[in-house]
Amino acid sequence: MDRQVRIVCLASGSGTNFQALLDADLTPGQIIGLVSDNPNAKALKRAQDANVPTRVVPMGEFATRDAWNEGLIETVEELxxxxxxxxxxMRILAxxxxxxxxxxxxxxxxxxSFPGAHGARDAxxxxxxxxxxxxxxxxxxxxTGPIIEQAAVPVLSDDTPSTLQARIQQEEHRLYPTVIKDWCNGAYAITTDSGRSRVIRLI
Structure with a gap:
């Protein structure tokens, strides 16, 4: 695949996974924008330092959640x-x-196992x-969406939620750029079987 794959990232906080993506070779993927719901997100500074265009769509500037969802869609569509x-x-997408x-x-x-905002703590x-x-x-x-790839991390006897989360993040920073690059290179396909979507690896 020689066509550029345009990637827009969404982040609400510090953006460590976003930084891992910025630091990686995602070719033919290219990050062409970052959108945040939080005007104070550190991820915005990471994007600016990397000359990636940013947009902010704060929930508080919209009268209803539906209006915010529409604003988010419009902002991402512009990119x-x-x-x-x-x-x-950290927002559930409509x-x-x-x-x-x-x-x-x-x-x-x-x-x-352990969906939601506190995966390490719940584990x-x-x-x-x-x-x-x-x-x-x-x-x-x-x-609840179809699984693409997973990586295991052992739970140690003296782990706290923060130490376990830190080791999970290390694995995230390795796995996420790899999967995104592979996706951009056509390594995966979405199929539907009996009304349920799943992702299969092609190469």
Whole structure:
């Protein structure tokens, strides 16, 4: 594939996964924009330092959540992405968004176990010996989209939520750029079987 794949990232906070993507060779993928719901997100500074255009769509500037969803869709559409990549974006996307854009996320647990905002904490509380991270397509649910790739991280006897989260993040920073580059090179396809979507690896 020799055509550039236009990537727009969405982030709400510090943007460590966004930085990992900036630092990686995603060819033929190229990050052409960052959109945030948080005007104070550190990810915005990371984008500016890398000369990546930024947009901010704060929830508080819209009368309703539906209006914010429409504003987010319009903002992302202006950037004309081929792929949307979530990098710590802390809002649930509307069905209209995920039906409009192919959207990929990374979650700090081995889905379908421990969905939601506290994957490391929940894994510790449950007492599992292995957790990890999952790259998946985003659908209208919460961390319910088809799984693309996963990586395992052992849970140590003296782990706290913060130490476990830090080791999961290290694995995220390795796995996420690899999957995004492979996706941009046509390594995956979305198929539908009995009404359910899944992702298969082609190469």
């Amino acid at each position: 004309n992405p081929d792929l949307v990549v979530l990098a710590g974006f 069905p209209a968004f995920v039906s409009r854009f192919i959207t990929i996320n990374i979650h700090p647990a081995l889905l379908p 510790l509380a449950y007492g599992v010996k292995i957790t990890g991270c999952t790259v998946h397509l985003v659908d209208a649910g919460v961390d």
